[in-house]
Amino acid sequence: MHQTTEQSPTAQLIDMMDGCLIAQLIHLAAELGLADLVEDGPRSVEELGAATGNDTEALYRALRALASKGVFTETVPRTFGLTPLAAPLLTRAPHSVRQLATIRGSRAHWSSWTELRHSVRTGQSVFRHLYGTDFWTYLASEPDEASLFNSAMGDEAERLHTAAADAYDLTGARRLVDVGGGCGDLAVTFLERYPEMMAVIFDRPQAIAEAEDRLSGSDVRDRMELVAGDFLTSVPRGGDVYVLSRILHDWDDANSSAILANVSEAMAPEAKVMVVDAVVPNGDAPHPAKVMDIIMLALHEGKERTEAEFARLFATAGLRHTTTRHTALPISVVVAEADARKCQDSSTTRGVRTNAVASATARGNTVSTSRIGR
Numbered sequence: 001m002h003q004t005t006e007q008s009p010t011a012q013l014i015d016m017m018d019g020c021l022i023a024q025l026i027h028l029a030a031e032l033g034l035a036d037l038v039e040d041g042p043r044s045v046e047e048l049g050a051a052t053g054n055d056t057e058a059l060y061r062a063l064r065a066l067a068s069k070g071v072f073t074e075t076v077p078r079t080f081g082l083t084p085l086a087a088p089l090l091t092r093a094p095h096s097v098r099q100l101a102t103i104r105g106s107r108a109h110w111s112s113w114t115e116l117r118h119s120v121r122t123g124q125s126v127f128r129h130l131y132g133t134d135f136w137t138y139l140a141s142e143p144d145e146a147s148l149f150n151s152a153m154g155d156e157a158e159r160l161h162t163a164a165a166d167a168y169d170l171t172g173a174r175r176l177v178d179v180g181g182g183c184g185d186l187a188v189t190f191l192e193r194y195p196e197m198m199a200v201i202f203d204r205p206q207a208i209a210e211a212e213d214r215l216s217g218s219d220v221r222d223r224m225e226l227v228a229g230d231f232l233t234s235v236p237r238g239g240d241v242y243v244l245s246r247i248l249h250d251w252d253d254a255n256s257s258a259i260l261a262n263v264s265e266a267m268a269p270e271a272k273v274m275v276v277d278a279v280v281p282n283g284d285a286p287h288p289a290k291v292m293d294i295i296m297l298a299l300h301e302g303k304e305r306t307e308a309e310f311a312r313l314f315a316t317a318g319l320r321h322t323t324t325r326h327t328a329l330p331i332s333v334v335v336a337e338a339d340a341r342k343c344q345d346s347s348t349t350r351g352v353r354t355n356a357v358a359s360a361t362a363r364g365n366t367v368s369t370s371r372i373g374r
Contacts, residue, residue, distance in 0.1 A: 025066050026089070027105020030098045034063070034072070035082060035089035042081035095159060099152035108138065108145065112298040125301040135299050140206070160246075160331055161189040164276045167325040167333040170241055173197055177239035179231050179263060180247040182207050183214045184224065191220040200225045200236050232258050237266040245276035250302040253313060260317035269338050273319060279332040280306045288330040310334045
């Protein structure tokens with residue numbers, strides 16, 4: 001961008017509206033692998049068009065628009081090179097966003113953004129409205145898109161896992177249960193830090209089968225137990241720590257209460273619950289979770305939550321919020337323990353779980369599905 005004066009409010013709004021076009025151009029650049037093609041130096045649009053099978057003039061116009069936002073640079077007429085903003089689109093870049101940009105601009109995602117009014121009007125998922133099923137069931141039927149989504153999630157997973165492990169000390173914990181643990185990467189992060197710890201990876205059968213393959217060569221595999229199941233029905237018992245990483249934001253309050261109720265029922269009185277999720281700040285302060293929350297509304301029937309909303313959610317499941325540890329990334333670790341009244345209220349907790357599962361079944365939710373690609 002080459003602006004030298006402050007934009008008027010009208011110009012700022014128009015620039016924000018143009019963001020939808022820039023997002024699609026970034027998606028296009030990621031899908032075509034343009035950053036990889038200029039990694040070793042600037043190349044002409046003629047070369048790039050030939051390499052990608054695209055119309056040279058149209059590709060030039062797309063790259064010129066991106067360069068105006070600092071994504072690529074026109075080094076000499078009709079020749080483009082990398083910039084700091086384009087570098088994360090490299091496949092091999094640290095913290096690459098190439099796969100994320102590809103999936104974010106895909107038809108399944110983009111169509112949900114264009115029909116967002118449905119969610120605002122009804123409070124229900126646009127994705128289900130358009131596709132007749134939930135997002136996770138759709139991915140299960142589209143293996144190529146599921147693989148792309150897994151890759152996109154995997155690109156950011158290592159940073160998130162390290163931040164979560166840094167945020168809360170688990171010294172002394174002997175048995176960690178990763179609820180909806182996917183391929184087990186987060187559990188591996190904890191096991192590498194705590195040699196005396198054992199971990200249970202709990203997820204749907206398909207995810208556990210993938211975890212078996214992925215973890216087969218891990219140095220900590222002998223301290224891991226892989227268990228298949230449905231966290232809206234029950235979770236493994238006997239954990240010192242129950243971790244739910246990027247799980248609750250996929251679900252509405254009723255289903256999230258059901259998940260936490262199962263954790264509350266399975267855990268010992270002294271056990272801890274660690275929820276790794278974004279925490280939405282109050283007021284007008286900018287935060288990625290405020291935009292991610294709209295993605296959850298449109299795609300998943302889930303939501304991002306404030307600290308107070310997490311505390312209320314814990315209380316419905318017989319848990320008490322004890323602390324929240326923020327990280328340098330847009331995720332936090334929200335910790336809870338058993339409420340002193342847990343035993344007295346266990347019958348209420350079971351009722352929350354039963355009602356939520358019944359509600360999910362009535363809406364047609366695939367209740368055995370957790371976050372893919374964690």
